[in-house]
Amino acid sequence: MRIGELARATGVDTETIRYYEKAGLLPAPARGSNGYRIYGTEHLERLAFVRHCRALDIPLAEIRRLLEFLLHPETDCTDVDRLIETQLERVRARLASLQALERQLSALRGRCATGRLAGDCGILRELLAAAQEEVRPERP
Template sequence: MKIGEISKHSSVAVETIRYYEKIGLLPKPERDPSGYRAYRTAHLDRLLFIKRCRNLDMAQDEIRELIRLSENPEADCQQVDSLLASHLSHVRERLKELSNLEKTLQQLQKACSDAGTVQECGIMGGLSSTELDVPRKERADHENHVPGTHRPGKT
């Protein structure tokens, strides 16, 4: 099947499919005589696997590791379980961060009075104040669910 067909079957954009090929998550397909990519069922299966992992907010390195582990189906699944446990821990940490963000935004919104000008706006005043600075927990690479995948500014 051509790239448009695999895109339609997987609901993954053509550009994303090309990107996954470029970064090595999806093997490059052979080319037909006219030069078009010729995808096989195995490509579709891999693409759907990647899509499911991305829907679980897994990083590319996590997906790459799961793919690597899947290439040895007789191996003990402890590494898969460990990878998922690490990802779950990361998700729980993000939930805590988002909960703190929600509380901060709620406090900020309470500062708003319905009437008044932007100059008098409690929200604008709060955003200009250092009192609302919420320190982000800086994580060393070894604390990330996959080292190096969520550096500050990339979460």
Template sequence: MQIKELARATGVDVETIRFYEKEGLLPEPARLDNGYRNYDQPHLERLSFIRHCRALDMPLADVKRLLGFVDDPDGHSLNVDQLVDEQLSRVRARLKSMRALEKQLLQLRSRCDGVHPDGASCGILTELVSAAHGEACACHPHT
């Protein structure tokens, strides 16, 4: 199959497929007489594996390590549980950060309760302008 067919089958952008090839995550396919890349089932499966790992927000370095283990389980020492635990730790840290961001936005949102045609009387804008001047605001009080 050609690269655009592989892209369609996996939902991965053509440029991303080329990038994965360049980075060594996806082996370069054979070329047809006309120079087009000719992908086959193993490319499809490997790209689907990569896509799934990326959907789990795994860094490319970890995906590469996993692929190395898949390709040669006896030749690679990899603690897959530890790799997933590290990813869980990163996700939990981001969730904590996102909850803090949500709290800040809720505090900011509480400063305004409707449409203000003149804009200046909107508590949200007042808070944002205060913050721009280095003053404390609802979402980032000085401590």
């Protein structure tokens, strides 16, 4: 199959497929006499694996490590477990950060008094005050 067919079959953009090839996540495909890339089942399966890992927000470097484990099924998988545990910690940290962001936005939303003019907007005043606080030089 050609790159467009592979892209449609996996839902991965053609530029991303080329990037994954350059990054070593996909093996180089054979080339037809016309110079076009020719992908096989191996590419389809590998790309589906990479796509699924990316959907889990696993970084490319970690996906590369997971692929190595797939290529060497006889190796101990303790590092695979560690890798997923690390990813789970990252997700939990992001969730905590997003929850803090939600609280901040809710508090900011609470500053709104509907039906008022933008010049009297509590949200805009709060955002402006926070921005000014960030750029205010520190006092000795």
